[in-house]
Amino acid sequence: MNIKKNTAFVGIIGTFLIVIISFVIHVYRTNYNENDVFIIGMSQSNLYEPWRLSMNKEIEEEAKKHNNVKIIYKDAGGDEEKQKKDIQDLINFGADLLIVSINDSKQLTGAIKNAHERIPVIILDRSAPEDDYTLYIGSDTKSIGIQAGKIIVELAGNNNVKVLEVQGTLNSSVDEEITSGFKESISKYKNINIDRTIVANWQKNEAQDKIEAILKEDKDVDIIFSHSDYMALGAYYAKVSTKANNVKIIGIDGLKGSEGGIELVKNDILLGTFTCKTGGKEAVDYALKILNKKEYVPKKVILECNKITKESFKN
Helix, strand or coil: CHHHHHHHHHHHHHHHHHHHHHHHHHHHHHCCCCCCCEEEEEEECCCCCHHHHHHHHHHHHHHCCCCCEEEEEEECCCCHHHHHHHHHHHHHHCCCEEEEECCCHHHHHHHHHHHHCCCCEEEECCCCCCCCCCEEEEECHHHHHHHHHHHHHHHHCCCCEEEEEEECCCCCHHHHHHHHHHHHHHCCCCCEEEEEEEECCCCHHHHHHHHHHHHHHCCCCCEEEECCHHHHHHHHHHHHHCCCCCCEEECCECCCCCCCHHHHHHCCCCCEEEEECCCHHHHHHHHHHHHHCCCCCCCEEEECEEEECHHHHCC
């Protein structure tokens, strides 16, 4: 009889311990703390654009401030199919969260949706067409287009001007929003004409080659509006090589450094640019908030952009 009682007692204790252990494991898995080591996968569309290089550097520098963060980087080299594979590889490796900077948001929608079903996903710069992500961080690109239009309106005055617009990629969300704001801003001014729009794939050399060909045939281009300072620099080299000295160039990005937009404006290579944060620092900050589950995280974070012209350096 005593043996039966002891067996029953042991069984109760064993069951109790199993329940306690299961609860502890569940709590550990579902509640992170500041001492956990988090693996963050960074899937970058390409590393030939200075702006994206700056983004990765910013992520790296911010991550160094936290002992419990390890970043694994993937570079798709501008290949959407490779980026899809990179995203899956990062998940398979065991990433706790993904930061994804995409080039063509429409082609990556499915991959981002599948990833978001498993782990948190932060998207930088280009938002996906659907809301299957945890957080989007980017600039108000339509506002940039509107502000660029205002600069051109001031430049034009009452004169007729022909504008050459240089987009990064065809039909990307960023390019579409910039162009939309730009066209909206100049729509009331019949003296301003977007003569043509070209696509230079965010490349300096490609922008230079295409613009050189245009300027050799058309000497009446007055303003070049480029969707990045890197392509705008290519436009400048085209301007110099064709001796189109009266052409004014406006860019976007406002990076620091010898070939960054800020220095290009200072050196009268660009008439103006717009500072656009890469979102790298913010991505790491919000990633930790998401993983630690301690603070409310919005669905979208819109970063501030500022106009930079020669007037900006007079104060």
